[in-house]
Amino acid sequence: MSNYDLFEKFRQYMKLRNFSDHTIEIYTRYLSDCFSLTNTDPTHIDEDHIKKYLSHLQQKHVASSTLNTAYSALKLYFGQILRRKFFIHIPRSKRPKQIPSVLSKQEVIRLIAAANNPKHHTMISLLYGAGLRVSELVRLKMKHFDFDRNRIFIEQAKGKKDRYTLLPTTLRKILQKQNTLKKPNDYLFTNPTDYHLTTTTIQKIIKSAAEKADIKKHVHPHTLRHSFATHLLENGTDIRYIQELLGHTKIETTQIYTHVAIRDTSIESPLDAVL
Structure with a gap:
């Protein structure tokens, strides 16, 4: 199955799950970024490749929420589309406890x-x-x-x-x-x-x-x-x-x-x- 077919299968799965268009776009983008960075056939991507991609995002100083969104996108794809289970060994990023900024x-x-x-x-x-x-x-x-x-x-x-x-x-x-x-x-x-x-x-x-x-x-x-x-x-x-x-x-x-x-x-x- 080609990368295009895998992407389409992922999009179709999310639509059937009633994900918003925005979420589908974001999840697909993170998946594409991961494939580009690892430069590896999706069926051969393993835990080390995923950790490398998440570390790449972390080095760009993205927010913990962004890191966890990328994590969720990849976990959904590899877990539901490719039926891979290695994500159980990868911890999520801990979100810092911040209070909101408000105006008087x-x-x-x-x-x-x-x-x-x-x-x-x-x-x-x-x-x-x-x-x-x-x-x-x-x-x-x-x-x-x-x-x-x-x-x-x-x-x-x-x-x-x-x-x-x-x-x-x-x-x-x-x-x-x-x-x-x-x-x-x-x-x-x-x-x-x-x-x-x-x-x-x-x-x-x-x-x-x-x-x-x-x-x-x-x-x-x-x-x-x-x-x-x-x-x-x-x-x-x-x-x-x-x-x-x-x-x-x-x-x-x-x-x-x-x-x-x-x-x-x-x-x-x-x-x-x-x-």
Whole structure:
């Protein structure tokens, strides 16, 4: 069987497993990279070849999450397509325990204010006000807005899951205006060809606004999602409800924000008490 046939078999397997197009693309790319680096017939690749490829990625200083994604792609391919079992001897990369970077409420206000373009203003406001992933923002369609219930329907998000999140009342007017101008299946944010924007475009808009707002932290779209969750927690919102709004499968994923949220502002440093 040729490499092309093996790739097609892998893609077909992932489609039957209902993997997202993005995951299929990423997994296939890591597999192709591995084949190129090892320069070995796939049926002859062994544990040492895989370790060499993973070490190659590690030397490029990729994140642990990237390393583990490559690991998962290769394990799936060799385990399910070629029926090889050597992966049981290769440990996964240990992910460092990091707390998310969040903006203060004052920084959020400055960031939104820095977006002079109404379209950009709405993008940033939705990322923060609804706790959206950037991939969810770019795929929002007019039919996803429930103005009667002040909810946004997030269709087939990460993990092929649907959920509802909050529709900020401060955005109702501008979104309802768009609702009169667009059809239900139209994207909210479009390019000149009426297709949805890319996530890279949104990232550039956020970066530009952060620079204008003179925010020194590294700000990206997911920072606003982190800030949404943290500020809800600080306001006393039940963590289980936050989990539902974010679409987290495990409560442990949401609990990371308990390490960031300031729950009692009356606590002061002992230094302030002695000086």
